[in-house]
Amino acid sequence: MQIWIEYNGVEKQLNVTLYPIKLSRPKTPLLSLKRDLSPYMYYSMYVGFSSSTGSISATSSSHYILAWSFKMNGSADELDLSRLPKIPRHDNGGIKQLKKILAITLSFTGLTLVLVFVFGFVLLSRKQRFMEILEDWEVQFGPHRFSYKDLFKATKGFKKKEVLGRGGFGRVYKGVLPSSNIQIAVKRISHDSRQGMREFVAEIATIGRLRHPNLVRLLGYCRRKQELLLVYDYMPNGSLDKFLYHQPNSSLNWTQRFKIIKDVASALFYLHQQWVQVIIHRDIKPANVLIDSDMHERPTRRFRTGKAMRPWK
Numbered sequence: 001m002q003i004w005i006e007y008n009g010v011e012k013q014l015n016v017t018l019y020p021i022k023l024s025r026p027k028t029p030l031l032s033l034k035r036d037l038s039p040y041m042y043y044s045m046y047v048g049f050s051s052s053t054g055s056i057s058a059t060s061s062s063h064y065i066l067a068w069s070f071k072m073n074g075s076a077d078e079l080d081l082s083r084l085p086k087i088p089r090h091d092n093g094g095i096k097q098l099k100k101i102l103a104i105t106l107s108f109t110g111l112t113l114v115l116v117f118v119f120g121f122v123l124l125s126r127k128q129r130f131m132e133i134l135e136d137w138e139v140q141f142g143p144h145r146f147s148y149k150d151l152f153k154a155t156k157g158f159k160k161k162e163v164l165g166r167g168g169f170g171r172v173y174k175g176v177l178p179s180s181n182i183q184i185a186v187k188r189i190s191h192d193s194r195q196g197m198r199e200f201v202a203e204i205a206t207i208g209r210l211r212h213p214n215l216v217r218l219l220g221y222c223r224r225k226q227e228l229l230l231v232y233d234y235m236p237n238g239s240l241d242k243f244l245y246h247q248p249n250s251s252l253n254w255t256q257r258f259k260i261i262k263d264v265a266s267a268l269f270y271l272h273q274q275w276v277q278v279i280i281h282r283d284i285k286p287a288n289v290l291i292d293s294d295m296h297e298r299p300t301r302r303f304r305t306g307k308a309m310r311p312w313k
Helices: 092-126 136-141 148-154 197-207 240-246 254-274
Strands: 002-008 013-019 031-034 163-167 170-176 183-189 218-224 227-233 279-281 289-291 297-299 303-305
Touching (some): 148 170, 148 227, 197 218, 240 289, 254 279
Antiparallel strands (some): 002 013, 170 183, 279 303
């Protein structure tokens, strides 16, 4: 049998294809799963194999790896089936043949691991400037984690001219992701902010799972040393208070105002009654109601949970 295990980090797609060695590879994988595996990946990891006999006795079942191929950032090389050794038999000759197979396999494995580690060492050396730490709570809560390097480039090095607003938590920057050209808003929590690690984890764990058209979506997060960053959808029209108080030439008609009121009510109803955990928005005001490009409102994230009953600053 031949098996392919492939993971596409861009599409978050894991496919497993299994088929007899004498047949051509099928187009449809045997197993398919859409899952973001980046929270489970570390900078240094091992590649290996495991097997199980299930209900069959171990003395009547044997598993052999005749050849394998591995590659990062691309498709693994095809195996040369003509060079595969024969499956060993359960006798002394088979044991000798098994030793030869193991010697060949281990030599190939050793060379592959050396190449992998050399590649990993070079890659890590280039990323020392933007080195990030992955902790247990980040693996548990699991929203998308942005690299600090991407956010640094997106906000042009967190320049002052990219600042969208300021608050007790720090500053919010406008950015454009270099890989997709998607506009984002990056909330950079200051070192002396009252919003510490507990609030940061709570916001990731809870808000990251909220899905409603009238709530600003949390796209992901980033943490590097003592810096905490949250990444949200970018709202090009800013907050509602600008239309009500600061832009006399851009007034809202009654149809638009009524639509904004309905959208706010829909978002609050979702938080209070429709989601799995009761969440109470603690600061509804025009400055915290953001308007998207289609003039739809989305409240910003200033909540407290019904479970913890602690205000999120």
